[in-house]
Amino acid sequence: MSITLENTSILQRLRSETHASHDALEQNEFNQALTAGHISAEATRRFLAKLYGFLQPYEAQLSLHTFPAAWEVAHRRRAHLILEDLQPTSELPLCPDMPPLRTWPQVLGAMYVLEGSTLGGQVITRQLAKAGIATRTYFTGYGERTGPMWKSFCQLLTEAANEANQAEIVQSAILTFQKLHAWIDQP
Template identity: 75%
Template sequence: MSSASESPVILQRLRSETRPYHDALEQNHFNQALGAGQVSAEQTHWFLAKLYGFLKPYEAHLDQHEFTPAWDIAQRHRAHLILADLPPNSPLPLCPDMPPLATWPQLLGALYVLEGSTLGGQVITRQLAKAGIESRTYFSGNGDQTGPLWKRFCQLLTEEATDANQAEIVDSASLTFQKLHAWINQP
């Protein structure tokens, strides 16, 4: 059993084994412009539309599975928040190449990626505010509940991870990062 200061094995594995894919994803044009303090509303809208195109089919896959109430799945749906940030009638193509989400470990791996993105959204919200860009509903997400929801997710993930399914969880998280990266970088 892990001590309080030590992360459970599954979280350590996910962090270390998905790091290259996480880092690659963060090198997209939107994040580069944001980091340079040169992000525009148009770039933000483009990025949000891309995220919507990935999240909408992802959330449809989640809805095909049964989760216990502890997972707060309805609260973890966030694609609808993007619509408040986009101009009316924005084109919203859907990603045709989603990672497989048929098994429980595959769902856990994908959830790790997309739930983890809520933490980054908090940072992006502050950067967009500094740039004077109002499109922040999605990135603000669950506001002050973001941290507690993430911690609860990590606790549930740790409870569900076994020696037999850890590799599949990590593989799914890695593939989810890769598929999202490919979709965001697709013209």
């Protein structure tokens, strides 16, 4: 598997065209406290609960699609890791306003956002460890496989993208960032 020059444009487009939405999402209360070095275990639990509320319905929508084995979708499901961190005593609220995942390009755009979060999770894991906060199973992502899983995803994405579906992939990624941001910022 190698990324062809003509298809690398989807990765460039995604990085470029989702930049503003990605930056807006990162301005949430949890990230600001983490960056300032004032993160608490309670803020981490609140943030993880919000992430679960988005990931669980996202993963439920993913399960409605058939993926070739190379996508390793079963390994890409991570909502259960949040439950390991939180061990909730009651049901966590779920996001009622999810991005649509009806088409293959919509799925690819949303996956770009959620798979990309595994990279940021590596940084968050280190910061939580420094703060002595143990609830970081979810943020560990795929552990040592995080880099290879991301590269594999990028490879598969570039192979699946074409001139006809790139705009829809990008729009789905932007909408996923926006919906996630709105959900996380909701009290």
